[in-house]
Structure formats: structure tokens, C-alpha cells
Amino acid sequence: MFDLPITPAPRVQGLVAGKASPGGGPELPVYYPGTGAQVSVLVEDGPEAVAAAVEAARRAFDNGPWPKLSTDARIAVLERCREAILANVDELARLECVATGLLMRELRAMHMKRAAYNFRFFADYISQTAGQRYDQTAGFLTTVARDPVGVAALIAPWNAPVALATMKIAAALAFGNTAVLKPSEQTPLALARVVELLQEVLPEGVLNLVNGRGPVTGAALVEHPGVDLISFTGGTQTGRQIMSVAGRNLVPCTMELGGKSANVVFASADLDRALDGALIGIFANNGQQCLAGSRILVERPVFEEFTGRFAERAAAMRVGDPMDEATELGPLASMPHMNRVLGFAETARAEGCRFLTGGARREDLGEGYYVAPTAVVAPSNAAKVAQEEIFGPFATFLPFDTPEEAIAIANDSAYGLVAYVWSDHLPTVMTMTEALRAGVVWVNTPMMRELRAPFGGYKASGVGREGGAACEAFYTEERTVTIPKTPAPLPSLGA
Incomplete structure (x- = not known):
């Protein structure tokens, strides 16, 4: 009944270290909600493909330059990520429309601009972060610094894929982590293109993409021992299942779940x-x-x-x-x-x-x-x-x-x-x-998202928060170093 906003790729695959994912699973249909017509197929990533993506992210974290980059260098890359999105707003909005049925004018004016701003926001945020110093204990100097955690599993929802996924991507990368992103199998089109665009900006393996259903691809991702933290936006029941698995592996999570506001x-x-x-x-x-x-x-x-x-x-x-x-x-x-x-x-x-x-x-x-x-x-x-x-x-x-x-x-x-x-x-x-x-x-306002403030819910609406300081706390580990200002007297045991 209605014209297709754009002709998407006939086949959508994941990306591992910048190359097509090995897949391994069935091809899943992708439909345009405006007409109900099938517009593409998604190659599902099975456990082996997910493992390859996690291992690529692990290599990029352990051996690559990203976690060790200076803050100024990382800010420059985040700004280039923003520019890559802004240069492709129309294409990304059309792909998002094909998969979600969201209004094109809102996708152009809000969702894609918000996606670009996510990178600008975290670039600005890390430009102002600082460590801590304590001198209260006589004779000692104690400092606290923050280090990236490692490999982040980022699981995005289907209702606003690009706007919400890029919040996770920008936050994880800004603090020096590497990532594996899993979009919803219903709405993979625009996010696949975003990840493809960012491969031209980011070092190899820093951002990887796997596709598929939650019980298959999602389960393989959250269960993988190489994952160090999980950020999930979606349904409350799925969130409970993810937290159960994460708890067994002692993997920290943020969960932005359901609402009945x-x-x-x-x-x-x-x-x-x-x-x-x-x-x-x-x-x-x-x-x-x-x-x-x-x-x-x-x-x-x-x-x-x-x-x-x-x-x-x-x-x-x-x-x-x-x-x-x-x-x-x-x-x-x-x-x-x-x-x-x-x-x-x-x-x-x-x-x-x-x-x-x-x-x-x-x-x-x-x-x-x-x-x-x-x-x-x-x-x-x-x-x-x-x-x-x-x-x-x-x-x-x-x-x-x-x-x-x-x-x-x-x-x-x-x-x-x-x-x-x-x-x-x-x-x-x-x-x-x-x-x-x-x-x-x-x-007296319907919706206003202040990214500097924490966003998240009580009760079954989630665990943890997203936002500037909240993301810094989640995506980093604190490291305390204590140094004596002068040699401290020590007992000579066994002397």
C-alpha cells in the first residue's frame, strides 16, 4: 500500500573484527511494518559466531590500542563517530523506518540526531573526568583512578534501536572498553549500517555485531566467559533471565526494563x-x-x-x-x-x-x-x-x-x-x-531526557542507571594506589 522508504540489503550479517560474521544459524525474515512485506533476511549468529565476536573484542581490549589511548585521542575518535552518523542521517532514518515503522520525520529530527549526540555527550564527559587524591592519613598518599572493565555485551531493543543502542556503544567505548552489540532480530537494518560505518573510524575489533534471537544469539553472548559486563534494554522477564546467568558468572549488569508509568x-x-x-x-x-x-x-x-x-x-x-x-x-x-x-x-x-x-x-x-x-x-x-x-x-x-x-x-x-x-x-x-x-x-512536561542525570527504574523496571556519572561507574573499575610519602616504619618479623 505504501512505498518502501529505502531498499535495504537483501541479506544482513554480523561483523566480527570488521569482517562478515560466520553466522551459522538460519536466515530470519525482516518485515516492513507499514505493509507487512518481507524486505530482507537476517543471518542468525550461532554460538561459534558469538564466540568469535567476543574473542575479537577481547583481543582488541587486551592487545589493541583502544583501552590505552589518551583521553584526547579517544575524544577525537568519538567525534568522528558522531560525524559518521550525521553524514548518513537520511539513509539511517530510512533503514530504521523500514524495520520499525517509526515516523520518518521523528527518526530524522530526533532519533538519528540523538544517536550522534550520544557520542558528543560522552566525548565531552570524559574530557572533564578526574581521579581522586587522599592525604588525610599522615605519611601516605592515596590515589584513585578508573580503568576500563573489558568486553561489554550490549543488547539493544527493537523500539528505538539506533537511538538507544548508540547510548550504550558511546558510553562503553568512551571509557575504553570494547564491545559486542546484539540488536533485536526484528530491527537489525539501521544498526548494522551504523556498525559498518563505525568500522571505518574505530580500531579493529573494538565494536563487533552479532544478530539473532534472544534464546540463541543473546544467550550465547551473556553466557560467554569472555564477557565482563552486560547492558540490556528490553523486557523485564528477559532481564531476569540475563541477570540470573550474569550472577552465576559474577558479571555486573545494567537493566533498563519495562514500565507502567x-x-x-x-x-x-x-x-x-x-x-x-x-x-x-x-x-x-x-x-x-x-x-x-x-x-x-x-x-x-x-x-x-x-x-x-x-x-x-x-x-x-x-x-x-x-x-x-x-x-x-x-x-x-x-x-x-x-x-x-x-x-x-x-x-x-x-x-x-x-x-x-x-x-x-x-x-x-x-x-x-x-x-x-x-x-x-x-x-x-x-x-x-x-x-x-x-x-x-x-x-x-x-x-x-x-x-x-x-x-x-x-x-x-x-x-x-x-x-x-x-x-x-x-x-x-x-x-x-x-x-x-x-x-x-x-x-508539567511529557518527556525530557537529561543525559547528565541518571536514568533508570525502581522495582521491576530495572537495575542500575544510564547517564554521565552512572555510566562512568558502570563501565570502569576503580583502582586505589597507596604510597608512603617517606619510608614507613615496619616491624621486623622473625628478626
Whole structure:
């Protein structure tokens, strides 16, 4: 029905030390969500190919120049990585669109620019890092320095592959590590091209790429004894499995996992801005965001007005071709995921939810994976659609009467990634921000990612944080050196 944004490579393979991966697994189809048509095949990397990638990264770390480069030299390389992305924004955006169905205008303007900025950010960050010195103990000088850890396994999600994977790549490399990247098998196209471009900038083996399914390629990667640390963004259940394996090997992890974030709207809010923010919070990125404001809690005096206006606006959203500049909501990333989201509509009906809008596939848009923007009023916060992460354009509304009730509802969740608060009443804002159990709280704004600040979640939303200092702590080891200023007196044992 819609034109393909770009013709991708007919066959996508991993890269090990700059050369095509040996693969070893089956060929997996890659589909364009806009039409449901197959556009490429991905060669899955089996355990032998994964081992080759880890060994290449290990050689580059143990014997190569990268970990030993001066900070100034590493900054120069990171800047060249940024330039390589910026020089290919259009191609990368089109490849990302083919695999994900994300809106082309957002991919160009935000995702690819953010990918380039990730390298600039960490180049700037390491330019200002410093060690520590302690002189408090008389007669001794103690210094603390940070060293790179080693080989990083970086596992990226399918919902914003390039933007999120490059955060991991830039951080791992900035601090002197080498890496093996595994994208989602659903969305490998743009990341394969990014890694290919960066091979022209980085020393051999510093960044390697393996492709395939989690239980095959991912499992081989996290189980490999040559991996020194793991950074994963994805589903909570998969995160638990990875941490279980990593724990047996004493490998540190950061896990950015699921969310069921509360978006709390008070009658004291600027309701026009809150409405815009609520729509962005759930429908941006085609609804496929771990930080989506998917539980919208509205104070009862304005509940009916707000939900009515939300439903009217949601129903009027332009759903369709992600290449069209006028499109506001594109397709979901895959047919299984679309069916999963539609399954929650059936669950909502069975639970007695009141539908405000949507809840069905857009059959009029052909074979693509299009779902109408959906909003329901749940009978209580115990409903599955209020507790389980749907990861699609599906908002669940709940009313509340007091700030205390809003806090109780918001915190009654297995997750705690982000929360949103809309109010122009400062005491209400302060009460909420201090009581919400979430790693990030946004006040009167839908989304703002400050890379200098830590990002991550409470509870089942993850372990560890990403951000400037948080990444420095994760991707480096601390080394303490103590030196006596003058020869210290020592007992002469056995003299």
C-alpha cells in the first residue's frame, strides 16, 4: 500500500573484527511494518559466531590500542563517530523506518540526531573526568583512578534501536572498553549500517555485531566467559533471565526494563498542556516506549472533561504511512506485537473497561500492523490493562480524589520507571515528586531526557542507571594506589 522508504540489503550479517560474521544459524525474515512485506533476511549468529565476536573484542581490549589511548585521542575518535552518523542521517532514518515503522520525520529530527549526540555527550564527559587524591592519613598518599572493565555485551531493543543502542556503544567505548552489540532480530537494518560505518573510524575489533534471537544469539553472548559486563534494554522477564546467568558468572549488569508509568493530572494543572502531554506520553513512538505514560490518573472534578477531550483528539489522530509527514501514528513493529496489543483490547472488554476510543486494527490501511489509538476507563487499578505493560498506543484511565489516593494508585505497580505530574500548585507538585516510587519524575512536561542525570527504574523496571556519572561507574573499575610519602616504619618479623 505504501512505498518502501529505502531498499535495504537483501541479506544482513554480523561483523566480527570488521569482517562478515560466520553466522551459522538460519536466515530470519525482516518485515516492513507499514505493509507487512518481507524486505530482507537476517543471518542468525550461532554460538561459534558469538564466540568469535567476543574473542575479537577481547583481543582488541587486551592487545589493541583502544583501552590505552589518551583521553584526547579517544575524544577525537568519538567525534568522528558522531560525524559518521550525521553524514548518513537520511539513509539511517530510512533503514530504521523500514524495520520499525517509526515516523520518518521523528527518526530524522530526533532519533538519528540523538544517536550522534550520544557520542558528543560522552566525548565531552570524559574530557572533564578526574581521579581522586587522599592525604588525610599522615605519611601516605592515596590515589584513585578508573580503568576500563573489558568486553561489554550490549543488547539493544527493537523500539528505538539506533537511538538507544548508540547510548550504550558511546558510553562503553568512551571509557575504553570494547564491545559486542546484539540488536533485536526484528530491527537489525539501521544498526548494522551504523556498525559498518563505525568500522571505518574505530580500531579493529573494538565494536563487533552479532544478530539473532534472544534464546540463541543473546544467550550465547551473556553466557560467554569472555564477557565482563552486560547492558540490556528490553523486557523485564528477559532481564531476569540475563541477570540470573550474569550472577552465576559474577558479571555486573545494567537493566533498563519495562514500565507502567503513571501520568497524574490534577485539576490545578493547565489542562490544555496536560492534554497535549498525555497524548504525546502514550502515542509517541507509535506507543512503543517503556517510559510511556500508559496509566493516566485524572482528578475526579475534571475526569469526564479530560477523558472526553482525550478521546476526541485520539480518534482524530492521523494513522498511516510512516513516510508521510502528516502521519501522527504509524504501525506497530511486528504482527505478533500487534496481535498482543489487540489481545489487551479483548482483555479490557472482558474486565468491564469502558472504551473511550479505538480497540481495533485499522483494516482500511492494508496489511500493515496498524492499530487505532485506544483509550479505556478501567474499573480499578487492579485491572490487567492497568497493571501489565501493553507497549502500544493504549491508554488506561483511572480517577482519583486526593493526592494521597493518586500516590497509592501510582505506586501500586510492579514497575517504577518514570512518572508524570501535571499541576500548577507547588505544594501538590512537591508532595507528589517526593512520594512517587519512580526513577524519573517529569513535572508539567511529557518527556525530557537529561543525559547528565541518571536514568533508570525502581522495582521491576530495572537495575542500575544510564547517564554521565552512572555510566562512568558502570563501565570502569576503580583502582586505589597507596604510597608512603617517606619510608614507613615496619616491624621486623622473625628478626
